[in-house]
Amino acid sequence: MAKSKSAYSFAGKKQKPDTHIIVVWVDNEAGVLARVVGLFSGRGYNIESLAVAEVDQKQNISRITIVTTGTPQVVDQIKLQLKKLVPVHKVADFKREDKNVIFKEMALFKFVANNGKLNKAFEACKNFNPVILDKTNKSNVIQITALRREIDIMSKNLKKFGLVSVSRTGAVAMTRGSEIFK
Amino acid sequence: MSKLYSGAEIVFKCLEDQNVSHIFGYPGGAVLPIYDELKNFNSIKHILVRHEQGAGHAAEGYARSTGKPGVLLVTSGPGATNAVTALTDAYMDSVPLVCITGQVPTHLIGTDAFQECDTTGITRPCTKHNWLVKDVNDLAKIMHKAFEVATTGRPGPVLVDIPKDIQFQKSKYKNYKNNKKSNGKSHNNYSQKNIDELIDLISKAKKPIFYTGGGVINSGTKASELLRELVYATGFPITSTLQGLGCFPADDNQFLGMLGMHGTYEANNAMYSCDLMINVGARFDDRITGKIDEFSPKSKKVHIDIDPSSINKNVKVDLAIVGDIKSVLTSTLKTFKKSKNNFSKSNKHQISNWWEQIQKWRSKRSLDYIGSEETIKPQYAIERLYELTKDKDTYITTEVGQHQMWAAQHYKFNKPNRWMTSGGLGTMGYGLPAAVGVQIAHPKKLVIDIAGEASVLMTMQEMSTAVQYNLPIKIFILNNEYMGMVRQWQELLHDKNYSESYTAALPDFVKMAEAYGCVGIRAKTPEELDDKIIEMLNTDRPVIFDCLVDKQENCFPMIPSGKPHNQMLLGPKDQKEKKITGKGRALV
Numbered sequence: 001m002a003k004s005k006s007a008y009s010f011a012g013k014k015q016k017p018d019t020h021i022i023v024v025w026v027d028n029e030a031g032v033l034a035r036v037v038g039l040f041s042g043r044g045y046n047i048e049s050l051a052v053a054e055v056d057q058k059q060n061i062s063r064i065t066i067v068t069t070g071t072p073q074v075v076d077q078i079k080l081q082l083k084k085l086v087p088v089h090k091v092a093d094f095k096r097e098d099k100n101v102i103f104k105e106m107a108l109f110k111f112v113a114n115n116g117k118l119n120k121a122f123e124a125c126k127n128f129n130p131v132i133l134d135k136t137n138k139s140n141v142i143q144i145t146a147l148r149r150e151i152d153i154m155s156k157n158l159k160k161f162g163l164v165s166v167s168r169t170g171a172v173a174m175t176r177g178s179e180i181f182k
Numbered sequence: 183m184s185k186l187y188s189g190a191e192i193v194f195k196c197l198e199d200q201n202v203s204h205i206f207g208y209p210g211g212a213v214l215p216i217y218d219e220l221k222n223f224n225s226i227k228h229i230l231v232r233h234e235q236g237a238g239h240a241a242e243g244y245a246r247s248t249g250k251p252g253v254l255l256v257t258s259g260p261g262a263t264n265a266v267t268a269l270t271d272a273y274m275d276s277v278p279l280v281c282i283t284g285q286v287p288t289h290l291i292g293t294d295a296f297q298e299c300d301t302t303g304i305t306r307p308c309t310k311h312n313w314l315v316k317d318v319n320d321l322a323k324i325m326h327k328a329f330e331v332a333t334t335g336r337p338g339p340v341l342v343d344i345p346k347d348i349q350f351q352k353s354k355y356k357n358y359k360n361n362k363k364s365n366g367k368s369h370n371n372y373s374q375k376n377i378d379e380l381i382d383l384i385s386k387a388k389k390p391i392f393y394t395g396g397g398v399i400n401s402g403t404k405a406s407e408l409l410r411e412l413v414y415a416t417g418f419p420i421t422s423t424l425q426g427l428g429c430f431p432a433d434d435n436q437f438l439g440m441l442g443m444h445g446t447y448e449a450n451n452a453m454y455s456c457d458l459m460i461n462v463g464a465r466f467d468d469r470i471t472g473k474i475d476e477f478s479p480k481s482k483k484v485h486i487d488i489d490p491s492s493i494n495k496n497v498k499v500d501l502a503i504v505g506d507i508k509s510v511l512t513s514t515l516k517t518f519k520k521s522k523n524n525f526s527k528s529n530k531h532q533i534s535n536w537w538e539q540i541q542k543w544r545s546k547r548s549l550d551y552i553g554s555e556e557t558i559k560p561q562y563a564i565e566r567l568y569e570l571t572k573d574k575d576t577y578i579t580t581e582v583g584q585h586q587m588w589a590a591q592h593y594k595f596n597k598p599n600r601w602m603t604s605g606g607l608g609t610m611g612y613g614l615p616a617a618v619g620v621q622i623a624h625p626k627k628l629v630i631d632i633a634g635e636a637s638v639l640m641t642m643q644e645m646s647t648a649v650q651y652n653l654p655i656k657i658f659i660l661n662n663e664y665m666g667m668v669r670q671w672q673e674l675l676h677d678k679n680y681s682e683s684y685t686a687a688l689p690d691f692v693k694m695a696e697a698y699g700c701v702g703i704r705a706k707t708p709e710e711l712d713d714k715i716i717e718m719l720n721t722d723r724p725v726i727f728d729c730l731v732d733k734q735e736n737c738f739p740m741i742p743s744g745k746p747h748n749q750m751l752l753g754p755k756d757q758k759e760k761k762i763t764g765k766g767r768a769l770v
Contacts, residue, residue, distance in 0.1 A: 042307045073498075080491035084489070
């Protein structure tokens with residue numbers, strides 16, 4: 001990080017940044033995503049990925065899942081600042097390493113290649129619940145669900161099988177077991 | 183069937199139900215239907231400002247001096263953007279404001295219509311919350327919610343954007359005031375255990391200090407009373423931030439003066455050396471803490487604040503008590519009296535060494551300056567102003583810069599809500615319109631804006647407002663022809679390269695006063711100063727007081743760049759020994 005120009009904001013003893021998954025339940029109203037995202041950009045927090053959709057049509061609740069990195073102090077601030085927003089109902093925070101939480105991302109891969117390569121591509125995806133969504137004699141579209149870094153690796157390795165386009169969602173998260181976050 | 187009201191009528195019905203007596207505003211195309219209704223609501227008086235920023239600061243002055251929310255009404259586009267500075271100022275200093283803006287009709291939103299701007303988009307980061315009203319049936323609910331959000335928890339500004347067609351449309355009116363608690367967001371979140379821990383820390387402390395801030399004032403006058411009771415009961419020293427001045431009497435022996443960048447030697451050294459710091463409603467701002475790594479290294483820190491996100495934001499604390507100051511102090515005093523009835527007597531010995539040390543720091547007399555018989559020293563001007571007004575219940579506003587710091591150092595505040603200044607945002611041009619708002623709220627009281635000549639020119643047009651409404655505000659300008667604080671930093675940090683900090687071609691402020699239809703007074707020498715101030719005080723009209731002061735004077739003491747609390751720069755004598763060199767220059 002570049003040295004601050006202000007004596008009063010010298011970064012002191014730097015803590016180690018961690019990756020966290022922040023889940024926010026919000027009223028699904030106009031501008032709510034801008035409020036949440038604006039808070040991150042305005043205060044200089046990181047967004048690695050973002051997933052948002054309405055989860056409760058009756059009560060108009062959307063669930064936003066944000067992957068972010070920050071020192072413990074920054075992550076604390078993120079949670080506290082989010083809780084201050086009027087449309088925010090609750091905020092949960094999970095560490096990426098947390099064994100009790102499932103994280104998943106979905107990716108769509110388009111391959112253009114001959115049949116041999118297309119078959120190899122599907123084979124290479126088999127650990128990540130591959131589904132063929134579209135197939136022609138020279139292309140296909142495969143859907144996989146996996147962790148972020150697995151998809152990172154896959155999209156690199158699949159180049160040789162004719163991968164031409166990747167589209168992926170942000171991570172979504174849910175706790176294991178019968179408990180839900182209150 | 184119940185009566186139908188237009189959107190414009192509903193706006194005023196809500197203001198009436200919220201007991202709003204004054205609104206500050208400026209008309210324009212997109213709010214005309216609301217202005218058209220004004221005549222039908224006699225209990226609400228509209229104050230016509232000369233610029234929307236002025237409306238915002240006036241509403242801030244009104245709010246800060248009364249504890250009630252300030253309301254402003256402006257049009258779309260430029261009306262809204264002009265109000266942004268004031269909204270941001272209020273956001274930084276936790277002032278409750280309700281800003282009502284007009285918007286182009288719903289069907290034109292998004293078409294780059296005349297005087298259209300994305301008001302809710304622009305003001306999202308500088309309000310607690312904002313609303314674009316898309317359905318007239320939601321208007322009353324949103325208006326009342328706006329007041330609730332502005333005034334509860336940590337107060338702040340909110341904005342309601344009302345398209346012109348919504349102002350014409352009709353709906354039923356329902357009073358939603360106090361209908362239910364805010365979204366389950368409770369503000370007191372502490373337990374008796376926290377209070378017990380605090381009492382325990384208090385009883386063990388050998389070098390304690392109270393560090394109090396604007397939160398005490400926002401919590402209401404009762405909070406200030408409770409604070410005084412606690413400080414007297416413990417016998418502990420107390421220092422205050424810029425925004426907290428007035429919540430504890432400045433002339434009391436236990437008060438160490440303001441702390442921070444231009445705080446007193448004793449306050450900053452006590453903060454550095456203490457073993458227990460009790461932060462009551464302050465936020466560890468960077469102007470307070472100095473170098474954060476060396477901020478009060480040996481102390482246990484307690485933080486009492488209503489805003490959970492203020493805790494551990496800048497400084498890690500040992501005990502956090504999240505709650506309204508008034509209720510936390512009530513609980514603390516209750517527990518305190520039960521367990522430590524004779525605490526003050528028995529603890530005197532424990533902290534007597536501490537007080538001795540503080541007296542040593544005090545004897546440095548860090549606010550002293552070198553007097554003069556030829557030129558008016560700015561500190562002297564404030565001192566005289568204080569002496570001549572201290573028997574009146576005076577309200578002081580300021581602009582931003584050297585004069586602001588001198589006012590904070592040399593004017594002694596003994597009551598809360600008497601000191602209105604832009605601390606967080608540091609908005610030059612705040613003081614004059616704020617004085618307008620204060621005088622509206624307190625028509626019989628003496629209201630003085632301690633100003634600098636550069637700041638005051640930023641919102642000078644509001645003198646016209648003061649004249650229109652017969653507001654006898656006094657604009658006390660410490661005129662040194664420089665942007666003084668900029669000049670000071672250039673002197674200390676940039677080898678006296680006074681780049682663009684001198685204002686050539688200043689107006690003649692006395693003639694300017696006359697042009698506005700108010701009174702101009704000029705003081706040039708220390709000898710005539712008292713008489714001129716008395717003349718100002720005896721004038722029952724708005725006055726611009728042009729006080730020509732020493733052009734070279736700097737504001738001391740000062741925590742120099744990159745230094746902790748215990749390495750202060752004192753006045754001119756001390757300065758030669760501690761020059762700011764090397765790395766420190768790039769900082770501040």
